[in-house]
Amino acid sequence: MKRAFLASLSVMALAVSASPAAAKPAELPDQLELGRTGPGDPCVATPFWKEDAFKGSYTFTCRGSSANRFLGIVRSVREAAIAPVDSLLDCGPGMAVTIPGIGAATARRCFDKLLGQETIETRFARDGRIYTSSAVPLAQGPAEEALRFISGAAAPNQDRARKTTAAVEVGVLAPSPAVQSTTAGAVANAEDALQQGLRLVRQGLHLDAARIVSDALARLPADAAPATRIDLLLLAGLADSNLRFFESADDYFGRANGLLAQNAGIPGADVLQMKSRNYAALHLINKREFTVAASALDIGSMTAASEDQPLLDTRKVQALNEAPATGSPGSALASAWDNRTRTQLVIDAQAAWARSVALLGQNRPEEAAAALGLADASFDALRRQPIPQQQLLWLAARIERQRARMQLRGGDRTGALASLDKAIGYLRLAEDAGDNGPALAQVQLERAAVLSGGGASSEEVLAQFDEAVTSLISADADTGGLPTQTRSYLDALVNDAARRPDGTSPERFFRALQAAATPAIARQFVQLQSLIASDPALAAKVQDRQEVEREINKLRFEIASGGDSAKIQALEARRTELESRSFALQNELAANGSFRQVVDTPASVGEIRAVLKPGEGYLKLSKVGGYIFGALIDADGTRIYRVARPAVEVDPLIKSVRTTITGGDDKVPIFSVAGANALYKLLMGPAASRISGYSSMVIDGSGVLDTLPVGVLVTDDASTAAFAKSRRKDPYNYTGVGFLARKMSLSTALSPRSLIVSRNLAPSKAPYPFIGFAQHQPMPLEANVGGTMVSIGTNCEVELSKVAELSRMVQPIDAIELKEASAALGVPNAPEVIGAEFTDTNVRSRTDLDQFQVLHFATHGLTEGQWACSKAPPALVTSVGEANSDGILSFDEVAQLRLDANLVVLSACDTSAGVTSTAARAAGQEQVGASLDGLVRAFLAARAQAVLSTYWPISDAGESVQLITDFYGNAREGTIGGALQKAQVSLMSSRDSSHPLYWGAFVLIGDAQKPLLSGAAKMAVDQQAVPSVAMAEVGTASSR
Incomplete structure (x- = not known):
């Protein structure tokens, strides 16, 4: 039951009142931040309770696909x-x-039997004790940091953002004569x-929590206790919900509740039911469905017991079980560890707090205050118990945060x-404890x-905001976007910039917009592309690592989803193989100085300005707090602003304009010129006058x-x-409309840092200019596919006959498009892969x-769900080949x-369509985002x-x-962006093709200022x- 009590201590990540007497942690906290490995993953050490003989042992893990x-x-x-200790190590000579x-x-260089890995063992003696670390080479820097901590040397x-550099390199150590081939190594058990x-x-x-818990679920044996599996499923659902992976969270919660229904009689089932409810x-609440949330929590536990039935009140039962005040902490813990009652108190406090949040979200402050009072009562009883108060600091902080919201609502x-201030104090104590x-x-x-709304000086307000943003950047965590409260900071900076145009507010504003974690695709792009010019072989290793970790994430999700036991065994074997490969690659990367110096920090205004071309601007749009x-950056300066109307009004306008296109x-449909004009004026706001003078613009408008x-x-x-006048005569003539694409070339950036990296990259060094793929060959009706099943993405198997049916439904795009394209480029005999040769396997x-x-x-793009399978990712249609071919090139394969x-x-x-969170999870993706989650994302990763x-869907009328x-044709000279703009202007200048349906769908993501062809090509x-192309000798591919 101890597990159930501890597990209940972290049901949430939001906000009620009490004053826990937080005990100062013993010599070392329960969590030690060890800094980052060579590849840049932060590492954390926690006590290793299994080693009772070695009190003071810590194991550590690092962020990534093997975070567990x-x-x-x-x-x-x-x-x-x-x-x-020595018995667990087979080592070479010491140095x-x-x-x-x-x-x-x-x-010395060892094989660690516990970790199942080749490691570096480092040891020294001091005051009658031996301090020793055994760590895989990539984590040697964090291991040395841990030695400094446990020995008292530091x-x-x-600070989890710091990088710890190893003093000991594996290459200088003699290998162990008993080195074995590495295995997957030791993992934390489900309880850990x-x-x-x-x-x-x-x-x-x-994000880190989701990695660890989903990995634990994937490793859970089939005969694991139902309560353990339910606990993990519930926590996985909460972590995914906090990341805005709502569909995935629904899946986890549904599976947990299904297991609960099947195992209603197991010990602790009622506690699990209450946790599930919370x-x-x-x-x-994360989905802002406050009414439903409040109703779900409107149950008996929210109501105090009557005076004639005191034993129904958990707080009074706990009072009867109080340990004598004179007892020592140890004896009190031994004699009064009423786990059941304490678990109930935690759950009651959490539930009441959550109900208060939901009620306040419905603008029902009096009921919210009553719920908060119930949370106070439960927490007040809990804080007097002989339990580690550090475990309660997070709950105390959230309670105080909710109280502050109630007080502010009341004036x-x-x-x-x-x-x-109380909440901050509790969190600082928690931070001191790790x-x-x-x-x-x-x-x-x-x-x-x-503070900003209470008459404080702007200097004081901005200084506090600056400190908070610095903390947010240092945390380096994916929080699903900027916190709502950042809006007040951004507003204050906008006002300050209006008063002092030459001040520092624009720089601070731009930094704040980047305080949320950079999207994973942008981080990968920066990391990979930074290395290509200087060390292509190293870049290949980086891509190897990304592919391996993406596959591990994909397997983890698939294993955790359940299925046939034989298939699960095969998947687990594959995961073990990939994890060993991942460790080897990380060790190689950690030893490379170039890799360790890749920069992925918030970009400054000056850095952006330095890579912009004359007449070019960079516009970043972000949703914050509704x-x-x-932020518009160009050679003349930076203009920062807030769009005049809230997002809840802008979003429907975006949707309505899109509807008039497709x-x-x-x-x-008749295009809404007035709507598109209103949207332009809203989004560009006071920056519109500067934008009008550009010849090109980069947009970073994700979200x-x-x-x-x-x-x-x-x-x-x-x-x-x-147009409003001419519409009466001809509603489909848009040749005179001032579309933004008529005025300038446009492109999309993944992130500010990725723009800087891409602009500093050398163009492709490939020797050949062009290769085309087209004209998939539909599977003939007479093909004998029987009941053959093929895998489409992850956990989605369909009959090959359905694939064949869809391949016949979509008309193959004639290879004439390739011939005309390559001829226009000046490569009339460019290689083509078409017809039966254009298979996914080839x-x-x-x-x-x-x-x-x-x-x-x-070729045709397939949107997610076309197979009636929730986990089928978007894909490109190809021909069906021989063995292992499914006629689909999915976005995880493209990557x-x-x-x-x-x-x-x-x-x-x-082909730019996004994927839902469930499909993203299934394909190994760990972050949500509606843009660049489809095939575009995959090709950039490649x-x-x-x-x-x-x-x-583009027109097929020519x-x-x-x-x-x-x-x-345009791209033979000039830039990629300029070539696209000229082509679009050509269509919009002709009445019959001037509607945005025909030209507006095309968008450039990446560096549009480079020429299409470079170097020898x-x-x-x-x-x-x-020159003639010597096609690769693979499959049946050939030149035509």
Whole structure:
């Protein structure tokens, strides 16, 4: 029952009142931040309770796909007790080394039987004790840091963003004569994973929690106790909900409740039911379904017991069980550890707090205050118990945070500030004890926001906001976007910039917009592309690691989803193999100095300005606290602003404009020129006058313009008014409309840092200019496919006959598109992979794709769900080949291709379409985002510098072929972005193709300022001397 009590201590990551007497932690906290490995993953050490003989042992794990696997262990043992440690190690000869902060030590290369890995063992003696660490080479820096902490050579440093450099390199140590091939190694058991996951949720590190808990679920044996599986499922659901993976969270909660229903009689089932209720309510609060959440919590536990039935009141039962005040903590713990009652108190406090949050969200302050009072009562009884008060600091902070919101709602700003100060104090105590994360920064932001409305000086308010944003950046955590409270900071900076245009507010504003974790695709792009020019072999290893970790994440999700036992065994074997490969790659990367110096920090305004071309601007739009904020950077300065209307009003306008492009079913709708003009003026706001003078612009509008290309917006009132008049005669003539795409070339950036990296990259060095793929061959009706099943994505198997049916339903795109495109580019005999040769297996097995600067896919895109299977990712249609072919090139398969391309062209339907969170999880993705989650994301991960894609099904009446042909013809000179703009202007200048449906879908993601062709390939085209291509000898692919 102890497990159930501890597990209940972290049900939430939000906000009630009490004053826990927080005990100062013993010499070392329960969690030690060890800094980052060479590859950049933060590591955390926690006590290793299994080693009772070695009190003071810590194991540590590092963020990544193997976040639930021990990468090292540090121990402090008496000199006479070292033999059991030595028995776990097979080592080579020792070498004298010097560890900074420690001094002389001995290091040797070993095989650690506990970790199942080749490790570096480092040890030294001091005051009758031996301090020793055994860690995989990539984690040697964190291991040395842990030795400094446990030996007292240095005080714990809870800054998780720092990088710890190893003094000992594995290459200088003699190998062990008994080195074995590494295995997957030791992992934390389900109980350890649950506790670590709970701690991470408490800290607001939801992505790390999701990794650990889903990995534990994937490793859980089939005969595991139902209660353990239910606990893990519930926590996995909460972590995913906090990350906005709502569909995935629903899946986890549904499976947990199904198991609960099947095992209603197991010990502790009632506690699990209450936890399920609380977690589900938090999930609803995350989705802002406050009414349903409040109703779910409106049960008996929310009501105090009557005076004539005192034993129904958990708080009174606990009072009867109080340990005598004179008892020692140890005896009190032994004699009065009423786990059942204490668990109930925690759950009651949590449930009442959550109900208060939900009621306040419905603007029912009096009922919210009553619920908060019940939370206070339960927590007051709990805080007097002889239990580790550190475990309760997070709950106390959230309670005080909710109290502050209640006080502010009632007009008591002073009281609200005092409550927030209490919450900050509790979180600082938790941070001192190792519980650090974004939670403190979020409360600091909220306090600064409250202060900003109370007459404090702007300098004081901005200083507090600055401190909070710095904390948020230091936390380096995916929090699902900027906290709502950041809005007040951004507003204050906008006002300050209006008063002092030459001040520091624009820089601070731009930094704040980047305080949320960078999207994973942008981090990967920065990491990979930073290395290509200097060390292509190293870049290949980076991509290897990304592919392996993506596959591990995918397998983890699939194993955790259940299924046939034989299949699960095969998947587990594959995961073990990949984890060993991942460790080997990480060790290689950790030893490389170039890799360790890759920068992925918030970009400055000056850095952005330095990579912009003359006449070019960079616009970043972000949703924060229900509003949209913009930062426009160009050679003349930076303009920051807030969009005049809230997002709840802007979003429907975006949707309605999109509907007038693609919402007409079989008929082209009349485009809303007035709506597009109103949207332009809203989104560009006070920056519109500067934008009007640009020749090109880069847009970073993720979360704002995910479904609508910015080029279809209308820039001027004059053409809007003119169209309103001419519409009566001809509602489909848009040749005079001032579309933004008519005025300038446009492109999309993944993140500020990714723009800087991409602009500093050399163009492709591939020797050949162009290769095309088109004209999939539908499976004939007479094909004998019987009941053959094929896998489409993860956990989605369909009959091959259904694949065949769909391949016949979509009309193959004629290879004439490739011929016209390549001819326009000046490569009339470019290689084509078409018909029966254009299979998914042939594309995946090619070894020459990195020999082409441009790859053109003229085939249909499939949106998620077309197979009636929730976990089928978007894909490109191909022909069906021989064994292991399914006629589908899915986006997780695309990401594994090896390219060196200036551009990938996807002239297909919906190739920029996003994926839902469940499909993203199934494909190994760990973050939510509506944009760039489809095939575009995959090609960028495969090392395309830019992708030309489409936002909606394009016309098959010839307009798209004309645009593509014009684009390639234009691209023989100038930039990729300029070539696309000219092609679009050509279509919009003709009445019959001027509707945005025909030209607006095309969008460039990546660096649009590079030429399409470069180096030898460009020279060969210019001289009309393109060499014949020796196609790779794979599958049946050939040149035509």
